Amino acid sequence: MDLFELTTEAIDIGAAARRIVPPECGATVTLDGYVREFTRGKQTLYLIYEAYEPMALKEMEKLGASAREKFEISNIGIIHRLGKLEIGETSVVVTVAAPHRKDAFEACAWLITKLKKTVPIWKKEFYADGWAWVESSEP
Amino acid sequence: MDLFELTTEAIDIGAAARRIVPPECGATVTLDGYVREFTRGKQTLYLIYEAYEPMALKEMEKLGASAREKFEISNIGIIHRLGKLEIGETSVVVTVAAPHRKDAFEACAWLITKLKKTVPIWKKEFYADGWAWVESSEP
Amino acid sequence: MNSTSIKVNVLFFGAAAELTGKRNEEIAFPAGVNAAGARESVLAAYPLLGERYRGSLLFSLNEEYADGGEVLKDGDELAFFPPVSGG
Amino acid sequence: MNSTSIKVNVLFFGAAAELTGKRNEEIAFPAGVNAAGARESVLAAYPLLGERYRGSLLFSLNEEYADGGEVLKDGDELAFFPPVSGG
Numbered sequence: 001m002d003l004f005e006l007t008t009e010a011i012d013i014g015a016a017a018r019r020i021v022p023p024e025c026g027a028t029v030t031l032d033g034y035v036r037e038f039t040r041g042k043q044t045l046y047l048i049y050e051a052y053e054p055m056a057l058k059e060m061e062k063l064g065a066s067a068r069e070k071f072e073i074s075n076i077g078i079i080h081r082l083g084k085l086e087i088g089e090t091s092v093v094v095t096v097a098a099p100h101r102k103d104a105f106e107a108c109a110w111l112i113t114k115l116k117k118t119v120p121i122w123k124k125e126f127y128a129d130g131w132a133w134v135e136s137s138e139p
Numbered sequence: 140m141d142l143f144e145l146t147t148e149a150i151d152i153g154a155a156a157r158r159i160v161p162p163e164c165g166a167t168v169t170l171d172g173y174v175r176e177f178t179r180g181k182q183t184l185y186l187i188y189e190a191y192e193p194m195a196l197k198e199m200e201k202l203g204a205s206a207r208e209k210f211e212i213s214n215i216g217i218i219h220r221l222g223k224l225e226i227g228e229t230s231v232v233v234t235v236a237a238p239h240r241k242d243a244f245e246a247c248a249w250l251i252t253k254l255k256k257t258v259p260i261w262k263k264e265f266y267a268d269g270w271a272w273v274e275s276s277e278p
Numbered sequence: 279m280n281s282t283s284i285k286v287n288v289l290f291f292g293a294a295a296e297l298t299g300k301r302n303e304e305i306a307f308p309a310g311v312n313a314a315g316a317r318e319s320v321l322a323a324y325p326l327l328g329e330r331y332r333g334s335l336l337f338s339l340n341e342e343y344a345d346g347g348e349v350l351k352d353g354d355e356l357a358f359f360p361p362v363s364g365g
Numbered sequence: 366m367n368s369t370s371i372k373v374n375v376l377f378f379g380a381a382a383e384l385t386g387k388r389n390e391e392i393a394f395p396a397g398v399n400a401a402g403a404r405e406s407v408l409a410a411y412p413l414l415g416e417r418y419r420g421s422l423l424f425s426l427n428e429e430y431a432d433g434g435e436v437l438k439d440g441d442e443l444a445f446f447p448p449v450s451g452g
Contacts, residue, residue, distance in 0.1 A: 014153025017171055021227065026175050029247070031240060032156055032167040033365055049364065052291050052357055055341040056364075080364055088160065092365050101170060105248045108168070112240065112365060120338070120357075121364025122292030133293040134363040172452050188451065191378050191444055194428040195451075219451055231452050251452060259425070259444075260451025261379030272380040273450040 003077035004060040006053055011079050011090040020075035020097050027101035029108040033092040035085050044125045049082045049091060052120040056080070059119045063111055071107040073098040078111065080121055142216035143199040145192055150218050150229040159214035159236050166240035168247040172231040174224050183264045188221045188230060191259040195219070198258045202250055210246040212237040217250065219260055282309045284352040288320065291359035294335065297327040307350060313339050314346030316356055334361055369396045371439040375407065378446035381422065384414040394437060400426050401433030403443055421448055
């Protein structure tokens with residue numbers, strides 16, 4: 001069973017990975033993205049993620065469906081945190097279970113790359129001297 | 140700080156990933172391998188991992204050093220479970236934190252492939268009608 | 279409102295909400311307007327939004343990315359937002 | 366034991382332990398024997414091990430993979446094991 005969630009609560013990445021494991025599978029690959037203290041040399045104090053929630057969930061489900069067409073995978077979990085995040089907290093988890101780990105690695109890498117391009121979520125960084133909406137994250 | 144462990148206790152993959160996260164990093168990729176119920180069409184009831192423990196730890200540390208030469212990564216964690224494992228339990232976790240997720244994906248995939256070839260650990264599967272030492276796992 | 283106009287629920291997200299000063303607004307458009315036409319009207323109505331995002335402002339119709347040719351209907355939900363930055 | 370022999374602590378792991386019936390054994394070898402020579406002696410001493418793993422039995426000297434040319438010293442630890450299957 002796939003899992004697509006937006007949450008304002010802290011993400012437990014181990015629990016996320018565990019929730020998508022089917023008994024016939026051999027490997028799960030999990031990408032854990034988190035709040036960096038320094039980006040482009042500037043110190044971030046905390047940040048806020050905002051989403052167009054219903055559309056973000058639809059886009060996450062579409063990515064899941066496309067990933068299943070491209071890779072031989074069993075289950076997918078995508079959880080994105082919203083609201084205020086402190087340094088070091090997990091912002092996103094993408095976890096993929098597959099019979100063979102190569103598919104899990106490839107699908108996980110593909111999903112996070114696409115998520116950053118298509119899922120309507122925006123990041124606002126707060127500094128000691130102000131704040132900025134992030135226009136493009138690491139591609 | 141890197142982390143290389145052999146343990147007979149259940150592995151918490153989220154905790155493993157979290158232990159290697161440095162504040163400047165952006166992404167952690169974690170491979171979670173676990174006991175399959177069916178391999179080659181045969182039902183496994185449980186299994187036992189045995190290791191040449193001091194050499195296995197040395198080999199894990201060597202893999203960590205080689206990965207650092209090949210990829211731009213911050214920290215590595217490798218934990219392998221030993222002893223008796225039930226179906227669905229995590230046998231191995233390889234987790235890599237890196238400033239850029241591409242390096243984390245590549246290093247994690249490289250480490251698990253090498254681990255399966257060089258780290259002296261052996262798997263014995265138990266079935267309803269007997270048992271077998273596994274001669275080669277998925278490459 | 280007359281019979282040749284439609285009402286659309288317009289949403290703004292991220293920096294687009296700050297540059298318009300609102301998160302949502304009901305806007306009347308002439309019947310038959312397509313999504314690209316509505317986008318032009320909105321950019322014209324909010325000059326700071328147009329200045330900052332004329333070329334890059336994304337938009338969706340009823341929670342799906344729009345390509346611009348879609349003809350709007352009364353009660354549609356049209357959203358405007360900057361390039362996404364989740365992850 | 367005479368002065369021209371050495372004692373080596375030999376370990377067996379995985380299926381190799383079952384095919385020899387032991388996990389470790391102190392074995393005397395002639396002084397000057399190398400790791401490959403010791404491997405041949407062990408395979409000869411344990412026919413089932415030799416039958417099953419003549420071509421593929423791996424070995425390590427003092428916790429490092431051996432290539433065979435290493436000359437053994439008194440007190441060395443020599444381990445024999447099948448291809449690994451962790452993960």
